[in-house]
Amino acid sequence: MPYRHTQPGTTILAVCTAIGVVGAVIAWRITGQQATLIAMLIVLTGFYIVFHSLTVEVEGREVRWYFGPGLWTYRLGLGEIRSVSVVRNQWQNGFGIRKAPGLTLYNVSGLDAVELKLKSGEIRRIGTDDPNGLAAALNAAMRRLQA
Missing domain, CATH: 2.30.29.30 (Pleckstrin-homology domain (PH domain)/Phosphotyrosine-binding domain (PTB))
Incomplete structure (x- = not known):
């Protein structure tokens, strides 16, 4: 009988979310660069899609x-x-x-x-x-x- 199990990546989600929030604050409040914020969020989203489970x-x-x-x-x-x-x-x-x-x-x-x-x-x-x-x-x- 085959075995198949998927573990959700809750730690990866938490890390991506934390980096996203801190990065958004830094990009928006300190540098004021929206392009940096958008690029960072795209990279984090891609990372989460690949490692979400x-x-x-x-x-x-x-x-x-x-x-x-x-x-x-x-x-x-x-x-x-x-x-x-x-x-x-x-x-x-x-x-x-x-x-x-x-x-x-x-x-x-x-x-x-x-x-x-x-x-x-x-x-x-x-x-x-x-x-x-x-x-x-x-x-x-x-x-x-x-x-």
């Missing part, structure tokens, strides 16, 4: 995840995964797509995530508000492949 799907022989409307999709074969665990990110890890040596984080809100340790030694962390459900779906799909 994170959808994760486990089906067949792969796990897929994408932000917002799915302008690009990340795919990973289940056979590439060595282990799956539920983890909690630190707030300073941030949101969106974050890369560090050997680690890539995909997150739109909250601190919960599922960590995929790959056979290559790399780590992928997928943020989710359903970490136990996602981990269970991944483990079940991986067991089916081994059977």
Whole structure:
């Protein structure tokens, strides 16, 4: 049975709104430049459209995840995964797509995530508000492949 879950990006929305309000005050009151305000709001709206949610799907022989409307999709074969665990990110890890040596984080809100340790030694962390459900779906799909 396939797994599909979409997490809304409430943190991304809050950050975009805060930046928009502060930026609007600065652009309007201090600089008086309407063009700057409009450009900033267009950029923030675009950012929010792209990162307003994170959808994760486990089906067949792969796990897929994408932000917002799915302008690009990340795919990973289940056979590439060595282990799956539920983890909690630190707030300073941030949101969106974050890369560090050997680690890539995909997150739109909250601190919960599922960590995929790959056979290559790399780590992928997928943020989710359903970490136990996602981990269970991944483990079940991986067991089916081994059977």
